[in-house]
Amino acid sequence: MYIGGRQDLAALDQFTIEQVGLPGAVLMENAGSAIVSAVLSSYHDLDARILVLAGNGNNGGDGFVATRKLCDHGYNVELCLLPKEETLKGDALTHFLVYKNRGLPYSTMATMDKDKLQSKINCATIIIDAMIGSGMQGIIKDPFRSVIEMVNESTAYVLAVDIPSGLEADTGLVTELAIKADRTVTFVMPKKGFFLQDGPMYIGEWEIADISVPYQLAEKSTQSLPRLITNGDVYAQLPKRPSNSHKGTFGHGIVIGGSSSYVEAPIYSAKAAFHSGIGLVTLAVPEENYTISASQLPEALYIKLSNKEDHISPASLSDISFSTYKAIAIGPGLSRFKHGGKILEILFSKCQDQPIIIDADGLFYLKDYLHLVKEYKGPVIITPHPGEMAALLECSVEEIESNRLEVAKQFAKEHGVYVLLKGHRSIVEVPDGNTWVNPHGHDALARGGSGDVLTGLILSFICQHASPEQALVCATFLHARAAEVKAKKLSHYSVTPNAIIEGIPEILNDMR
Numbered sequence: 001m002y003i004g005g006r007q008d009l010a011a012l013d014q015f016t017i018e019q020v021g022l023p024g025a026v027l028m029e030n031a032g033s034a035i036v037s038a039v040l041s042s043y044h045d046l047d048a049r050i051l052v053l054a055g056n057g058n059n060g061g062d063g064f065v066a067t068r069k070l071c072d073h074g075y076n077v078e079l080c081l082l083p084k085e086e087t088l089k090g091d092a093l094t095h096f097l098v099y100k101n102r103g104l105p106y107s108t109m110a111t112m113d114k115d116k117l118q119s120k121i122n123c124a125t126i127i128i129d130a131m132i133g134s135g136m137q138g139i140i141k142d143p144f145r146s147v148i149e150m151v152n153e154s155t156a157y158v159l160a161v162d163i164p165s166g167l168e169a170d171t172g173l174v175t176e177l178a179i180k181a182d183r184t185v186t187f188v189m190p191k192k193g194f195f196l197q198d199g200p201m202y203i204g205e206w207e208i209a210d211i212s213v214p215y216q217l218a219e220k221s222t223q224s225l226p227r228l229i230t231n232g233d234v235y236a237q238l239p240k241r242p243s244n245s246h247k248g249t250f251g252h253g254i255v256i257g258g259s260s261s262y263v264e265a266p267i268y269s270a271k272a273a274f275h276s277g278i279g280l281v282t283l284a285v286p287e288e289n290y291t292i293s294a295s296q297l298p299e300a301l302y303i304k305l306s307n308k309e310d311h312i313s314p315a316s317l318s319d320i321s322f323s324t325y326k327a328i329a330i331g332p333g334l335s336r337f338k339h340g341g342k343i344l345e346i347l348f349s350k351c352q353d354q355p356i357i358i359d360a361d362g363l364f365y366l367k368d369y370l371h372l373v374k375e376y377k378g379p380v381i382i383t384p385h386p387g388e389m390a391a392l393l394e395c396s397v398e399e400i401e402s403n404r405l406e407v408a409k410q411f412a413k414e415h416g417v418y419v420l421l422k423g424h425r426s427i428v429e430v431p432d433g434n435t436w437v438n439p440h441g442h443d444a445l446a447r448g449g450s451g452d453v454l455t456g457l458i459l460s461f462i463c464q465h466a467s468p469e470q471a472l473v474c475a476t477f478l479h480a481r482a483a484e485v486k487a488k489k490l491s492h493y494s495v496t497p498n499a500i501i502e503g504i505p506e507i508l509n510d511m512r
């Protein structure tokens with residue numbers, strides 16, 4: 001499923017109107033009807049008081065259609081047009097005239113003082129936000145400003161038409177104020193802004209409505225648009241498991257990490273790999289971590305790396321026979337120490353072309369070794385959280401967060417790496433290829449060790465013959481879904497890395 005920005009949507013609408021020959025007023029009729037269907041599917045109480053707040057652009061036009069049709073269904077619905085009537089034009093004006101020709105009632109800000117509007121908002125059970133849609137730009141201005149404040153303070157259920165008013169479709173930025181929707185019915189495709197910056201906090205539950213803009217056009221003409229990872233994508237891309245297979249079929253991976261302060265991190269990665277189908281895992285950890293690691297995960301094979309003070313001695317990596325492993329994950333719990341970058345130097349010199357996944361403190365050292373990545377024959381995958389990405393780029397976390405899609409794309413292109421930029425709505429960027437956005441995951445994942453689990457999943461799927469892109473798509477989605485399913489059972493407060501690992505089989509079992 002593609003996600004688009006303002007211009008992508010406008011181009012698709014225009015194509016449908018001009019080339020396909022479906023007039024804009026028909027699309028608007030469909031959009032309004034989709035809002036009505038959303039109300040009909042959830043609210044059967046005809047006494048519910050529905051207030052439609054409309055702007056003067058096409059988003060408002062959708063609101064006029066919805067109000068007319070809700071009246072026809074017998075709902076107790078009221079239309080309030082916020083800008084002046086004279087400012088209406090185009091399809092919105094057409095549908096406003098249809099509304100008026102039907103003799104249906106409406107009020108405007110001009111005919112009503114602020115207190116009266118406030119009392120309408122307070123009395124509403126459902127508010128339909130048709131003030132501003134994808135045409136939103138800049139700082140929200142009056143008359144919408146004060147109305148948005150009132151709506152956000154009310155107890156009404158808020159249904160946003162296409163996008164909550166005040167949220168920027170391209171960037172997910174809310175400058176000062178936007179509608180906090182309970183549900184957003186969006187047209188044609190989800191907007192990029194739903195998954196960036198403030199967006200996820202404003203859209204509520206969301207769904208896509210078909211308004212007869214042919215979606216196949218998006219697939220043909222918008223290859224560069226990001227895609228949302230769906231259950232279907234993951235099902236299609238998960239490594240298949242022939243029943244006559246043996247452990248060699250599903251690959252042997254190695255996790256290199258751990259230090260005296262961070263014992264658990266590489267264990268979480270290896271456990272996650274075991275719970276998601278890998279054939280064999282070797283844990284290469286400092287020798288002083290061996291006993292506790294082996295007691296927690298006896299299924300793994302072990303390489304005891306010699307310690308230097310409280311961390312791995314980089315030179316000890318020279319003794320690993322890397323050709324044994326189908327893929328390598330490095331970084332969880334490695335810790336930061338002087339000359340730690342030597343670890344990457346040795347790793348890249350000893351590996352041939354197997355996929356290398358660099359996470360956590362491995363990324364800390366990467367900044368000075370990016371040339372090795374470019375020269376390496378095999379795929380390199382990096383999994384930074386915004387702080388790690390900011391350190392790699394020597395910029396602020398804010399700069400990363402306000403440009404997540406661009407940052408990931410640029411970095412992947414420049415260095416030829418697969419980038420998984422983590423966070424609330426993680427981004428998977430394939431060098432010179434696709435961009436994927438994960439719509440799942442929440443605060444239950446905001447706990448030390450969550451990222452280590454994800455690294456193990458990526459390793460596991462690569463060892464099972466998934467391409468790096470497939471592995472990243474599957475791992476990112478399953479990791480977040482596992483946390484969601486566990487949070488439902490245990491509470492958002494209580495999802496440990498081990499709980500996420502236990503959630504993985506539940507999600508895998510549900511995949512179809």
Ligand SMILES: NC(=O)C1=CN([C@@H]2O[C@H](COP(=O)(O)OP(=O)(O)OC[C@H]3O[C@@H](n4cnc5c(N)ncnc54)[C@H](O)[C@@H]3O)[C@@H](O)[C@H]2O)[C@@H](O)CC1
Pocket residue numbers: 010013024027028031055056057058059060061062131132133134135136137138139140141142144161162163187211
């Ligand atoms: N033919 C089409 O293009 C279709 C568009 N549709 C609807 O039309 C919407 C896009 O319509 P438009 O491009 O007319 O734009 P919108 O109706 O989303 O917004 C434009 C209006 O918002 C005001 N506005 C923008 N930024 C503002 C700010 N910062 N403060 C205060 N007011 C602001 C503008 O002055 C203008 O009146 C979509 O979101 C969708 O709901 C649907 O009807 C389907 C067909």
Ligand SMILES: Nc1ncnc2c1ncn2[C@@H]1O[C@H](COP(=O)(O)OP(=O)(O)O)[C@@H](O)[C@H]1O
Pocket residue numbers: 360385422423424425426440441442443444445446447448449450451452453454
């Ligand atoms: N609020 C959140 N919403 C969605 N995903 C989250 C959230 N907080 C954390 N995550 C996910 O949890 C993981 C945390 O990784 P990371 O920060 O590397 O943790 P650690 O290094 O402690 O294991 C990432 O996959 C990230 O996307």
Ligand SMILES: [K+]
Pocket residue numbers: 059129130131132133160161162163164165
């Ligand atoms: K809206």
